[in-house]
Amino acid sequence: MRALPRPVLPAIYFVLLFAVWQVAGQALAGPGAVLIPPTTIIETMGTRWYALLLNAGITLAEAGQGFLIGSISAIVLTVVVDRFRVVGEGFFRLALVIYSIPVIAIAAPLTATLGLGTESKIAVAALSAYFPVLVNLTGALRTLDPRIDELGRVLAMGYTRKLVSLRAPAVLPALFSSFKIAGPAAFIGAIIAEWMGAESGLGVMIIQAMFNFNVPLLWTVLVVATALNGLIVFLFDVLGKLAAPWHDSSKAIA
Amino acid sequence: MNVAEKANVVVDGVGMDFAVKGGTFTALNDIALTLPRGSFTTLLGPSGCGKSTLLRIVADVIQPTRGTVDLFGMTASEARMNGLFGFVFQDPVLLPWRSALGNIELPLEAQHVPKAERRERAMAVLELVGLDGFEHLLPAKLSGGMARRVAIARALVVEPSILFLDEPFNGLDELRRRQMNVELQRIWSATGTTSLLVTHNVADAVFLSDTVIVMGRNPGHIIERREIDLPRPRSIDNSLSPDYIAHERALTALLSDDYKTRDD
């Protein structure tokens, strides 16, 4: 009915947006300018690619280790919450309270305790990552289709058997959708922890660029951070689809 | 058509095409039908025959690719703008934050009817559908059957000239559905509103209709028009009698033929 297929119009506008950004960025160029044209960002990426790559790798490594520690402990804690209701409820509340501490506040004492090395970054990343996994997984286990539980009873399964064979596969999609939150959270947690003091990493680049008033570099690092953040979400989205290919069809029932 | 007894709704030459990947899909072709004023007509057909699309074309929710719809001497759009339509959807789509009464008042609010009159008219239809005493319940507290009654009341509160019903009792259990049919017949007799029902349920079609229009697929078309000359009021007891069964058998045969030709 319409002359243009739907993706065309937005595409035109985004090209226009970038053009305006470019023109405005060039017009406002000069020392102290806050807006940087996209070409300058690409240029900066070209000249600083090695530093960007190195620092991104360091931050991703910290975030990755923190993510692993955080999500594994969250999975363990979920099983504890699920198996032992009263004690589990207590742990769950404590987890909630700890999570309400803003990352920047927890980063300072952790850096004070663990030092300026990677340990403090990994710890902050882990603390950022555990909560989404814990909440999503606990919620998914609690709201599981009661028929799955009934099936386990009918088949005379014990708690562990039922968890491994029936309930865990059923909450796999929820686990991956929690990873989509936990992954970026670990990444940003690592960056914030680096702000507190570190030798290298994207967070260090951000802070240095800011204090040196190097606006092009600041923009570039932020673009890289955003792209990596999106990539992490995309990665877990794809992994989730691979791990639970039945999910889309099962959504219609749920 | 000038002599048309009391022909109030006339659909002529209506067709509907949808753009799909690599061409067009014809959902409806060459549909012509007449609904006499005050009659109860049913569009009966399998899934995918375009019966819901046809209903929405008559109700001016979507525009046909071809053909004309005339309601009481007006175009479908004029009739809708004049507030002549009541529509009961497959899902009751009640606003979950409003009470039963609040939901029924919604169409009157849209037409800027003063509050006192709104309340009065909503209470009247609430009583008509047998829900007096439940007016302050939120939709979450209503049973499936009650929610359908609220949806019907919301359609009737504007005193429509034509009532559209899109599989309104889908998902209710068998006995509840039959009871709702009896209720709907009672409401229809009490208001005398011209009604157009869409369903795939043969028994519902026979029980409720003056006329059943059987539709087939690929593209959606009218197979046959069958008059249901059974006396009214009809009851659940009667509906199991041979007269009813004969109609159901005839309609089922028409539908089965359509399935066979498609499977070839």
Add this chain to the structure above:
Amino acid sequence: MSILAPRDQRLSLPSWVVTLIVVVIALVVWQIGITVAGTSANVLPGPVQILLGADWLRVAGAAANTIFSTLLGFAVGNFVGLALAVLICASRTFSDIVYPAAVVVRAIPIVALAPFITLAFGRGPGATVVVAALIVFFPTLVNVILGLRSVPAEALELLKVINAPTVFSYARVRIPFAMPSFVSALKISAPNAVLGVMTAEWIIGGTGLGRLVVQSWLSLDITTMWSAVLVSALVASVLFSIVGLIERALLGWAVRT
């Protein structure tokens, strides 16, 4: 965090009492652990040392600043986000443009933008409000657009059949339908707003909790640092609870179903 705290299934105590008991137990365990292990208060002080040793006057003043910035930013960001989302959705063309961008916008680590925002908006105390507003703005914008677009098709058809004017459709049907996704945006952004304000405070200088945490750490006043950490957790929890209250007021109908 985007999910409701699960309701008690066996415990019949009110939720906040359970949390309080758990917090008290945790503090006692912490104190005992510190005492038994003989950890120096310069590394990790116990709750009693923090209570007695911290500079509470300074902490309270800092907290007041942080709370003020957060609430102001929260209000501004949400108001602008809501209004813009409605305007965008009212125009088919706009929503076609913004919808794909929403995916990109969601990926932007806004907290990481805090240094940039303070750079762009100067180092005045206003920058903290801007950071909080921006942090709140994006999730609200995206979620309200998604919510407005997720109104059931039949509800939209109903509006057409009853010939409802556009303003009526939005005020009575579409915006209320979008409220659950608005509230889930609030739940994400409330703690982030506190985090954003504290980050900005830390960069700018200012007198908020963010500055206090870092300053007391650098001056080795570890007890004051810990007290600021605990108070910031309290501020975030209170803001989160306020969102819960808003949810109950706005969405009583959705919670009960």
